[in-house]
Every structure is written in structure tokens, then in C-alpha cells.
Amino acid sequence: MTVKRKGPKYEKIIDAAVAVIAKHGYHQSQISKIAKEAGVADGTIYLYFKNKEDLLISLFREKMGKFIDTTRDEIEHVQSIEEKLLTLIEMHFKQLSDDHELAIVTQLELRQTNRDLRVKIGEVLKRYLELVDQIIYDGMEQKTFVSDLDIRIVRQMIFGTIDETTTSWVMNDHRYDLIALAKPVHQLLINGLRYRSS
């Protein structure tokens, strides 16, 4: 039994899942609750998704796919490496600022899943990390960035910083303006901690 991966209900179910998970938390998001929110029967979900894990991965894949595509498009439109990094950060913060529910789901709730699911989520994230890697690589190439460092470490600093910043913002109930943090975060990543006189 193969499943349909499109149709209006496909998206409706995914959006319902995001809404339900954001509102009730991962462990209180039963299939029946998601089905009700989507306005379909429980069984209908299994016409579009193989099982619950498949729904969650699909959710992450669909939402992150658009997230990554949009980010990539924006990055292409700017020239300098430093600006590309700034754009990446801005887009990250902006897109999650624009969709609080999605932010809750990706930063908090979907991390409560089991190891298997998280491995698959990691695979989706790879495409995003490749974006980061490309910026780092180009920056090193043209000597905008220091080039004697392991690219993985740099990637972990950039992603770790962005991710931690976003998670803190979500855990503080989106109380402050996340987008405003893009510039100082960018500056910090570029210039580092060291104080330089003059």
C-alpha cells in the first residue's frame, strides 16, 4: 500500500499537525487530534502518510524545504560573503518569527522524538548545512574568512549559535524581537570576542 504525497488534504494534514503540536506539545498530539484539526477521519491520514513518523518527517521536510529554498534564493541575490552570512541569519530569524507555531515545533517539540526520527530530521537539515558550508567555503577561498580552520567547526559555531539563539527566543515565549538579533549575531561571528583597540 503506497501513499499519496499530494492533494489538498496532504497539506491540510501537515498544517493541522503543526498547529496541534504547537498548541498541545509533541506528546499530546495524537493522530486522532490531528485528524480532527484537519477535518478528516483518522484513517484518511494513512492514505497520505505511511505512519505517524512519516507524517512528522514529511512535515519537517515540507516546511524545511521551503525554508531552505527561500533562504537560498535570498542568499543568491547578495554579493559579498559577509552579506550572504548576514542574509542567512536574517532569513532564519525572519522565517521563524513569521511562523511562531513552526518555530515551536522545530525548536522544541520535534526534538523530543526518538533517535530514528532525529536521524531522518538530520538528513533534511543536511541541505541547510550545505548552504552554510558553501558560504564558509567561498569565504575561505577568497580570504574573507580565516582559512586554516576545520570547516566543520566553523559550521558548528554558525549553526550552533543561530540555533541556540532561536531556541532561547522560543523558550522565552517569543517575547523579544528575534530579527533584531541578526546583525549583532552576525557581527559577533565575524569579529569574534576579542577586543581590538582602535
Next chain:
Amino acid sequence: MTVKRKGPKYEKIIDAAVAVIAKHGYHQSQISKIAKEAGVADGTIYLYFKNKEDLLISLFREKMGKFIDTTRDEIEHVQSIEEKLLTLIEMHFKQLSDDHELAIVTQLELRQTNRDLRVKIGEVLKRYLELVDQIIYDGMEQKTFVSDLDIRIVRQMIFGTIDETTTSWVMNDHRYDLIALAKPVHQLLINGLRYRSS
């Protein structure tokens, strides 16, 4: 019914929990499995812990407590701010390198818990983040670090980078030397990404 929070079995049960969770994953770590590993009866666990959640929080509190205390002691023994930050990173990497099971549990498995438990884990982590904050604060005071930035952002960069680096290492099955990454990570945080001629 109040519980005993000490005695040889208290520690034995916590260590058993770490071992079982590291081996089988959070969701496959039933009380009966932990009891068997600890060499006690299921009911004995409830003489020392109120319930399963209490066991997990206690686990985190005990292990993180030592982790934080050790880190603080080491930091006090060095003078310069930059060295203090290096020591913090080194201690973080060293302690988790020395205990792969604990690394798996804190970086991967204990993050799969529900919101309530994670909030309590967050409270334990606060003491660690205060260590970080102190270094940042002192560094800004004495102009070792740039001082025009929000201390929270700096904290999020430092902790996010360390945490992401550690998690990647765990997800790659501890295949490489984590401690060796302390220096380059430290350098990166201090100097930032910018290439500087001269």
C-alpha cells in the same frame, strides 16, 4: 512517602540508568530494565526516587552538578579570561570524552523528554550558564572581550557552539578526538571568522 536520597544504592541506580539509557535509548529504558542493571528490585527504585521523572532529574542533577563543580574549580585556577574560556571548553569536551555514556544521555536521550522534565533540566543548566556569563562579564569588564554586545547573545554563541560541537561528535559515534577541538573552537570564538592580513 518521602524517599531516601543517598546511600550506595542511590548512586548505583543512577549509574544503571545512565548505562541503560545510553545503550537502549530513552524510550526503551523501562524501570525494570534499570532495576535489573542496578541489581535491585523494581520497587527498590521507589525507595530512593519518587517516580521515574524524579530519577531522571536526579540523574541529570547529580551528573551535571559534578560536571559544573569540576569545571568551576578548574576555571578558578587559571588567570586570564581567555584561558578561562579555553578551560571551560576543554573541561566540557574532556568530561564528556571521558564518559561516552553520559555524553549520549545528556546530548541525545535526555532531550527527548517532555516539556516539564526539560524545564527542570533547564534549571540545572542555569548554573552552568552562569559560569559562562561570569567569564563574559569579566572579559568585558577588563576589555579582553568586546563590550558593546548583549551578554545573552555572546552566551548563546559560546554555549551553542560548544553544544553543537559535542552533539555532532556524539552523533558521529565519538569517532574523532573531541578534546582536540577545544583549541580551534576557542580560537574561533575569540577571533571570529574575519580574515585579517598582516
Next chain:
Amino acid sequence: MTVKRKGPKYEKIIDAAVAVIAKHGYHQSQISKIAKEAGVADGTIYLYFKNKEDLLISLFREKMGKFIDTTRDEIEHVQSIEEKLLTLIEMHFKQLSDDHELAIVTQLELRQTNRDLRVKIGEVLKRYLELVDQIIYDGMEQKTFVSDLDIRIVRQMIFGTIDETTTSWVMNDHRYDLIALAKPVHQLLINGLRYRSS
């Protein structure tokens, strides 16, 4: 989650509960045993009842409801107060004689439940006691009964006598004809203990 309170399985489960409790006793009547007797899965019971307590209360309410309705109907068809009382007693004895399992459940097993459940059972019984009260009240009104006594005491005598008689019959394994006791019990309640010459 709201539950369905009707359908063929609803009744089937209640009847299974009566049978299982009558046979194995209250404390040996696990949900799994009742489900098996009813020919449904354990989980199905929770589609029709909120929890085990809800099943037991529903059982009592359904069975006692019919019991009371039938009794009331019969009482209405007789004219004199004394006959009404006799009918009440006869109906009580007859209905439990006709359903030994129900007699065991209501007289012995359901009294082993906790205070909360017994309070709710008491509320159902109230409707029965109102029947008794009505007879007493009418009897006093029209001077068929002595009227200078507390109605509560009279009610407690009538109900206490009927209930004790029934319980004894159940505890003696229904060995004798309960219905045959209706007339002498009635006579005793009406005439009292006193010997009256001629």
C-alpha cells in the same frame, strides 16, 4: 475524549461485567476478564466507558434504573397503601430472584468498592428510597400508618429489613425461595412484633 453511552456493545459489556463480578468477585474482575467475557478487546471498553469506575457506576445505574422503573410501575397499579408496600417488597424480591447474578453483584460485590463509588451508588439508590418515602407519606396521610414517627426511621426499618433479608438469601447461596418471604415480611412490618390476643 467523550465516550459512547449506547449501542449493542454498551449493554454487552455491562452484562459481561455483571457475570464476571458475580462469578469471580469484585476484586478479581479485571478489565481484561470483562472484555474477554464480552467478546471485545480491552480497549473497546474505553470507547464506551471513561474508566473502570464509570463502568461500575453505569452498571448500577442501568440495572437499578430498570429495577426502580419496574417497581414504580407495579406500585401504581395497586390501590391501597398496604398493597403498595407489599408490591414493593414482592418486586424487590422477585427481580433479584430472577437474576441471581445481579443479586450477588448488588448485595455483596458492589459494596466492596471505595467510598467515592459508594457515594455515587447512593445517589442512584435515592430514587428507590423516594419510592419508599412516598408510600410511607401517603400511608401516614390517610392514617393507614402510624403518623407520629420520623419518616426516616420508618424508611430505615423498611429498607433495612428488605435489604438484610435479601443479603442473607444471597449469602445462603439462594437456597430458599425469597419471593415466599414477601408476605410474612410485609405482615411483620405492618403489624409489628407485638402479640395481640384475638
Next chain:
Amino acid sequence: MTVKRKGPKYEKIIDAAVAVIAKHGYHQSQISKIAKEAGVADGTIYLYFKNKEDLLISLFREKMGKFIDTTRDEIEHVQSIEEKLLTLIEMHFKQLSDDHELAIVTQLELRQTNRDLRVKIGEVLKRYLELVDQIIYDGMEQKTFVSDLDIRIVRQMIFGTIDETTTSWVMNDHRYDLIALAKPVHQLLINGLRYRSS
């Protein structure tokens, strides 16, 4: 391993059981709680009682034994049959009025036990019912009471009425004077319900 059935701790444990059951209810009266109330260790209870059921039966036997002995003594001191019945009722109400805790335990809590235990309780009660039977028998002999009725039915009326009256009083939190009900209850049992002109 045989148990000691006397000594100061034997009584202390029984009294503790009454107090704990009256206060917390039958199902919340764990051995450990009773032991604590009695000021002994859990294990000590098993030096005096075979098991928990044995403790409960012993409790009932001790308390009911005194109850019955006292009642019998009082009955012997009065002459007429009618007065003997009145004395029985008065003693019943008086003794439970004097010990509210005991009243709760015997009327409500100890009835929640399983069939086996209740059978054994029934055996203790037999001695009490024999007292009742004796009064009925003598009353019939000397034509104070009607003599054409089954003695069991009369016993069930008398005991059922007294028991139901007492239980109602306990369930109404001993709010009214139980002893005051002895006379009207007695009168009702003797004279019955029938209104007699002149």
C-alpha cells in the same frame, strides 16, 4: 511461625488500625501507616498478627467481642422481653455513639473487604445475632411476640433496622443524636406500621 495474641503492643496495634482506617479509609490504610500510628516497626505487626487480614479480623473480633459482652450483660439485668429488646437497641446505639471511629470502621470501612474476610466477620456477628434470636425466641414462647413467623425473618427485621439506622447516622457524619432513636425504633418494631384507632 505462630503469633502472639496478647501484650500491650497487640492492643496498641489494633487501636492504631481503628484510628487509621477511620481517618484515611480502608483502602488508604497500609500496614506501614498503621505501624507508624502504633509506634512500632512494620515487621512488628507480623509478630502479633499472621497477616493483614488476620489483623482486621482480630480488630473486629476484639471490638465486637466487648460490644457483645457488654450488650449481653445489660440485657440480663432487665426482666421483660420488650425491655430486653429496647436495651439491645440502646446498647447498640450507645456503644457506637461513644466511639465514632469504631462506628466508621464497622459500618462503612470494613464492609469494603473481600468476600473471604466478610465471611469471617459474619462468624463474629453470629454471636450477636444469637442474642437477638434469644430475645425473639423467649418473646414468642411467652406470647409477648407473635409466634407464627419464621424467627429468621424477625431477626432480619430487627438487625436490618438497627444496622441501617446506624449506617445512615454514620453516613450523615454523626450529625444527630443516635441514642434518641432507640425508643422510636423499638416502638416501631414492636407495634409495626399499622395505625390502630383508639
Next chain:
DNA sequence: TATGAATGAGTTTTCATTCAT
């Protein structure tokens, strides 16, 4: 395509009882 009633596997926790000290 869609439904939703039915399934049944799986786990935490309590507490009477034991027995080494």
C-alpha cells in the same frame, strides 16, 4: 477515496510480607 469503530500490546507504581541484623 474516505470513514471511524475496533484492536491489543506494553509499563509504571504500590504495598503486603520477609528476613538479616
Next chain:
DNA sequence: CATGAATGAAAACTCATTCAT
């Protein structure tokens, strides 16, 4: 005599998934 730490059996309930309609 007395202790109290340790034992381990036992049961209600949830929810992802199926399948007859």
C-alpha cells in the same frame, strides 16, 4: 523481641494502526 530495607507480583489505560463498509 524488634527493626525496616528490600522484594516483586499484578492491573488499568492509551493510542497508532487496520479494515469492513
